[in-house]
Amino acid sequence: MNLRIRFLILFLAACTITSAAGQKKLRxxxxxxxxPGEVLKFRIHYGFMDAGEATLEVKPELKNFGNRDCYHVVGTGRSVGAFDWFFKVRDRYExxxxxxxxxxxxxxxxxxxxxxxxxQNVSFNHFxxxxxxxxxxxxxxxxxQDLVSAFYYARTIDFSNAKEGDVFPINGYLDDAIFPMNIKYIGKEEIKTKMGTFRCIKFRPMLVEGRVFKDNEDMTVWVSDDSNRIPVRVQTDILVGSIKMDLVGYENLANQPAIVGK
Incomplete structure (x- = not known):
């Protein structure tokens, strides 16, 4: 993005926060x-093919918006190998x-x-x-929440008293519309990866079916059963084929990961 445009967006967002600061108390x-400084790395498979790689990074330094400390999170995704030849992907979310x-x-x-x-650039005013x-x-x-912030907010949810079938509601924003990003608690399961076997919490996001997904419960997510709540595996059926995403690396976690074996 042009630096001048980026600074303008940041300035307008900061002004929005400052001007509304006295109107409403946020949670x-x-x-x-x-x-800050956490990095998560993933490998994406389409069927049996290595299709892509993705990274989620919480930038090391907090940003200050209207005297409020903020995380700056950047997510990137790209296609790799043979998949890159016929369907090139270069995505960046902040x-x-x-x-x-x-x-x-x-x-x-x-x-x-x-x-x-x-x-797309979107500024939110929660006041x-x-x-x-x-x-x-x-x-x-x-x-x-937006698509990225929803993921980090979900990691703060307390699942300690959750029962199978419990639904945790999240309102999401995308393309000038609001849609539910609710997640359903399924239970617990151990997942074996190249990094070791993780003790995991299993849940299903309640998706919008029809455009990409065949059913609103076609995606299953396993997150580490520890205070980090990092995604260990994501698996989903789409209209054409299936996709699996596995955790392949991490840096600067806030807590010890729930690895129970190599």
Whole structure:
């Protein structure tokens, strides 16, 4: 992104926070799930093919928006190997997330998937419950998340008393619309990976079916059963084939991972 445009977006977002600071008190969530400097690396498989790699990074330094400390999270994804020849993917997502409220102030989306390109900048105002993109300004429910912030917020949820079938609601924003990103608790399971065997919590995001997914419960996610809640495996059926994503590396976790064997 052009640096001038980026600074303008950051400035406008900071002004939004500052100007609204006296209107509404935001929630405060205490957590120890992640910290600045954390890096998660994944390998993506399409059927039996190595299809891509993805990285999620919490930048080492906090950002200050309107006197509020914020995480700056960057997620990237790219196709690899033979898959890169016939369906090139170069994706980048950024989210500036309020450290205390675990809410996004800014969402940047750069998608290039087989020539399909999306460039989107969204600023959130959680004092007035609104979100503004280049195309529209819409009202949003309280505590709405973007695609990236939803993942980090979900890591702060307490599942200690969860029972099979319990649903944890999350409101998500995408393309100037609100949709449910609810997650259903399934249980616990050990997952064997190249990094070792992890003790995991298993759940299913309640997806929007029809566009990509055949059913709204086609995705299963295993996250480490520890205070980190890092994704160990994600597996999903799509309209054409299936995709699996495995954790292959991590740095600067806030807590010891729940590895029970090599």
């Amino acid at each position: 405060s969530l205490n957590h120890n799930a992640f910290r 989210s500036v997330i309020d450290k205390d409220a675990m809410l996004p102030w800014l969402f940047i989306r750069r998608v290039n998937e087989g020539g399909y390109i999306i460039n 007035s419950d609104s979100a503004k993109s280049e195309k529209a300004t819409i009202s949003i429910p309280e505590n709405t």
